Amino acid sequence: MLNKGLVFTNDNCTGCNRCIIVCPILGANYAREENSLSRIYVDGEKCIHCGSCLRSCNHKAREYKDDTEEFFSDLERGEQISLIVAPAFTANYSKQYGAVLGYLKQKGVKHFYSVSTGADITTWAYLQYILKHQLSGGISQPCPAIVDFIEKYEPSLLSKLIPVHSPMMCTAVYLKKYLKNTDKLAFLSPCIAKKVEIDDANTKGYVKYNVTFSKLMGKIGDVSMDKQAAEELEYGLGSLYPMPGGLKENVEFFLGKDQFIRQIEGEEQVYDYLKKYAKRIKGKKEAPFLIDALNCSKGCLYGTGTEADKNDEEEILMELQKERGKSQRKDKKNPFDPSVPESTRLIRLNEHFKALDINDFIREYNHNAKVAEREMTESDYQKILKEMKKDTLEKQKFNCSACGYSTCKQMAKAIYNGYNKKENCVHYIKDELELEKACIHKMTNELKAAKVAKEAEYKNIFMIFDKLHTSIEELGEQNEHTAVDTLDMSEALEQLRRYAELLKDSLEEIEKFILDYENTNRIVVNISSKTNMLALNASIEAARAGDAGRGFSVIANQVRLLAEKTKEAVDESRKNSDALLPAIHELKEKSKIFVDTIFEVNEKTKTIAATAQEVAVQSEVIGSVSGEIAEKMEKILE
Ligand code: SF4
Ligand code: SF4
Ligand code: SF4
Incomplete structure (x- = not known):
C-alpha cells in the first residue's frame, strides 16, 4: 500500500520532511527519489490516518480519499441512502446545516439522523461495561486513529480498549437493529x-460511506435550499462527544468526579502517552479510572476531515453550549x-x-494487525552511523531534526528499516560536500599545475607550428620553382x-x-x-x-676488263x-623507341609539373591555416 492508502502524497511534494516531523509513526512516511528529487510518500499500511501531515504540509502535497464521489454517484443511481450526521457538522455549519441537508434531500437522501443519539448509547454502554467488569484503566475508543494505533503499534493495550462501539456505530446499530x-x-x-472503522470487519459493514465535511462542502459549495432538519431522535449530552473531554464530561455526569479520568488529545501528545501507558500497565503500576483519548487536539470539532481553518472557533463552541443547554432540561425522566x-x-x-x-x-478488535518493525541492534546502529559519516560522538548527537526525525538514532532506525536514506541527512550531505570541496580544491591545484605544463606544451606546439608554417611556405615556394x-x-x-x-x-x-x-x-x-x-664476243671476232x-681485240679486252672492274666495284658496294x-634498320627501330620513351617521360614530367x-x-x-593556428596559440599563451 505504498502511497495507495487513504492518505497519499501528490506531485507537489518538495521533500521538505515536515510530514516526517509531525508524524507519530516512524515508518508511515518513506523517502524515495524521483527525477533527482527526494519525495516523501505514505505507507498506507503503517499510516494511522491521524491527519497531522495534511495539516502541516505547506505545499498541498498531502491529500486523502473518502467516499463522497461514490456516495453521490450511488444517489444518482437511485440507491436508498440515509445519512447519519456527526454533531460536529451542526456545530461547524450552524447557519448552512439545514440548507445542506435540504440539498442532500433533493439529491435523494432518505433520512437524516444525528449521531448524538448514538453517543448517548455509547455513554450508557461504557458505564454498563465498566461497572459490570469493574474495569479500571480502560481507554475510550470513539477515535479510530487511536484504535488504529493500538491495534498496529501497542496491541498490549487492546485489553484496555473498551469494546463498545463508537457513537457513529452505536447510531448505525440502533437504526439497523431497533x-x-x-x-x-x-x-x-x-x-x-x-x-x-467502517471498513473494519468488526463493524460489519453497517455504514457504507464516509463523507467528510471538507470533501462534501468542496463539492457542493454554498447551497441555498429549503432547510431540512434531521429526524431528531431524542438525545442528551452525546452532542458533546466531538469536543475534547466530551466523553469524560458524560461519564463524570453519571459517576461523579471521584474517579480520575485522564483526558489526553493531540497527535503530538496522545501517542507518546499511550506508549508510556503501555509500559505502565506492563509494570503493573496504578492506572487512571478511564482514559479519554482523542487524536485531534481540538477534538472532532476540528477533525481531520473538517474545514478547520474556515470556521470560527467561538461560534462552534457557542453552538455546543446551546446543545448542552438543550439537553439539560428539567424533567423527571x-x-x-x-x-x-x-x-x-x-x-434514569x-x-x-x-x-x-x-x-x-459491543465490538471486537483486530489482534493481528501489529506492524512489524525490524529492531535495530547496537552493532546495526553503529554500522549505519558509520555509513552516515557520523564517526564521532559529537556528530552522533547533532539531533537537528532536519531529516524529520527527532534524533539521529530515529533516522538511523528509519534507514535500517528502509524508510529513509542517509542522503536525507543534512550533515551527511554537508560532510559529503566538504569532501567534495576538498576534492575540488585538490583538483583545482592539479589543474593549475596541469595548466602550467600545458602552457609549456602549447609553447612547444606553437614553436613547432611556427616552424611548420615557415617550412610550408618554403615548400610552397620550392614547389613553385619545381x-x-x-x-x-x-x-x-x-x-x-x-x-x-x-x-x-x-x-x-x-x-x-x-x-x-x-x-x-643490280x-x-x-x-x-x-x-x-x-x-x-668482240675479242673472239677480233682474233678471227x-x-x-688486233686493235679491236685490244679495245674489246679493255672493255671486258672495265666491265669486270665495274662488276667488282658494284659487288664491293653491295657488300x-x-x-x-x-x-x-636497328637505328631506326631504336629511334622509334627513343621517341616513345621521350613522349612518356614528357607526359610524366607534365604530371609532376601539375x-x-x-x-x-x-x-x-596550409601555410595560411598553420599561420592562423600559430597566431591563436600565441594569443592563448598571452
Ligand atoms: S510536508 Fe511532506 S508531503 Fe508535504 S511537501 Fe514536505 S515532504 Fe512533501
Ligand atoms: S496521516 Fe498521520 S500517520 Fe499517516 S502519514 Fe500522515 S502524519 Fe503519519
Ligand atoms: S479526534 Fe476525532 S477527528 Fe480526530 S482522528 Fe479522532 S475521531 Fe478523527
Whole structure:
C-alpha cells in the first residue's frame, strides 16, 4: 500500500520532511527519489490516518480519499441512502446545516439522523461495561486513529480498549437493529480515519460511506435550499462527544468526579502517552479510572476531515453550549437533568435505554494487525552511523531534526528499516560536500599545475607550428620553382622528341636511298655482265679477223676488263650496303623507341609539373591555416 492508502502524497511534494516531523509513526512516511528529487510518500499500511501531515504540509502535497464521489454517484443511481450526521457538522455549519441537508434531500437522501443519539448509547454502554467488569484503566475508543494505533503499534493495550462501539456505530446499530432502517448508511464525518472503522470487519459493514465535511462542502459549495432538519431522535449530552473531554464530561455526569479520568488529545501528545501507558500497565503500576483519548487536539470539532481553518472557533463552541443547554432540561425522566444526583441520573439513563441489548453495541478488535518493525541492534546502529559519516560522538548527537526525525538514532532506525536514506541527512550531505570541496580544491591545484605544463606544451606546439608554417611556405615556394623547372624540362623534352622524330625520318630516307642504290647496282651488274659478254664476243671476232682485228681485240679486252672492274666495284658496294642496311634498320627501330620513351617521360614530367603546382597552391592554404593556428596559440599563451 505504498502511497495507495487513504492518505497519499501528490506531485507537489518538495521533500521538505515536515510530514516526517509531525508524524507519530516512524515508518508511515518513506523517502524515495524521483527525477533527482527526494519525495516523501505514505505507507498506507503503517499510516494511522491521524491527519497531522495534511495539516502541516505547506505545499498541498498531502491529500486523502473518502467516499463522497461514490456516495453521490450511488444517489444518482437511485440507491436508498440515509445519512447519519456527526454533531460536529451542526456545530461547524450552524447557519448552512439545514440548507445542506435540504440539498442532500433533493439529491435523494432518505433520512437524516444525528449521531448524538448514538453517543448517548455509547455513554450508557461504557458505564454498563465498566461497572459490570469493574474495569479500571480502560481507554475510550470513539477515535479510530487511536484504535488504529493500538491495534498496529501497542496491541498490549487492546485489553484496555473498551469494546463498545463508537457513537457513529452505536447510531448505525440502533437504526439497523431497533428502527429497522434498511437503507445504506452514509456518515457525514469530521474524520478521515472513520473510513478505516467502517471498513473494519468488526463493524460489519453497517455504514457504507464516509463523507467528510471538507470533501462534501468542496463539492457542493454554498447551497441555498429549503432547510431540512434531521429526524431528531431524542438525545442528551452525546452532542458533546466531538469536543475534547466530551466523553469524560458524560461519564463524570453519571459517576461523579471521584474517579480520575485522564483526558489526553493531540497527535503530538496522545501517542507518546499511550506508549508510556503501555509500559505502565506492563509494570503493573496504578492506572487512571478511564482514559479519554482523542487524536485531534481540538477534538472532532476540528477533525481531520473538517474545514478547520474556515470556521470560527467561538461560534462552534457557542453552538455546543446551546446543545448542552438543550439537553439539560428539567424533567423527571431526563437522565441529563443536572439538578438530580449522579446516582439518579444513572438510574434514569438505564431506564431510558432499557430496551437495548448491550451485546448489540459491543465490538471486537483486530489482534493481528501489529506492524512489524525490524529492531535495530547496537552493532546495526553503529554500522549505519558509520555509513552516515557520523564517526564521532559529537556528530552522533547533532539531533537537528532536519531529516524529520527527532534524533539521529530515529533516522538511523528509519534507514535500517528502509524508510529513509542517509542522503536525507543534512550533515551527511554537508560532510559529503566538504569532501567534495576538498576534492575540488585538490583538483583545482592539479589543474593549475596541469595548466602550467600545458602552457609549456602549447609553447612547444606553437614553436613547432611556427616552424611548420615557415617550412610550408618554403615548400610552397620550392614547389613553385619545381613546377616552373619541370615545365621547362617538359618543353626541352618535347623539342628532343621532335629531333628524334626527324632523325628517325632521316634514317628511313637513308634506308630507302640504299635500297634504291642497290637496285641501280643490280642494273649496273647486269649491264657490265652483258658488256663483258659483248667484249668477249668482240675479242673472239677480233682474233678471227687476225691482224686487222688486233686493235679491236685490244679495245674489246679493255672493255671486258672495265666491265669486270665495274662488276667488282658494284659487288664491293653491295657488300657495304648489305652490311649498312641492318645497322640503319636497328637505328631506326631504336629511334622509334627513343621517341616513345621521350613522349612518356614528357607526359610524366607534365604530371609532376601539375602536381607541383597543386602542392604549391595547397602549401599556400596550409601555410595560411598553420599561420592562423600559430597566431591563436600565441594569443592563448598571452
Ligand atoms: S510536508 Fe511532506 S508531503 Fe508535504 S511537501 Fe514536505 S515532504 Fe512533501
Ligand atoms: S496521516 Fe498521520 S500517520 Fe499517516 S502519514 Fe500522515 S502524519 Fe503519519
Ligand atoms: S479526534 Fe476525532 S477527528 Fe480526530 S482522528 Fe479522532 S475521531 Fe478523527
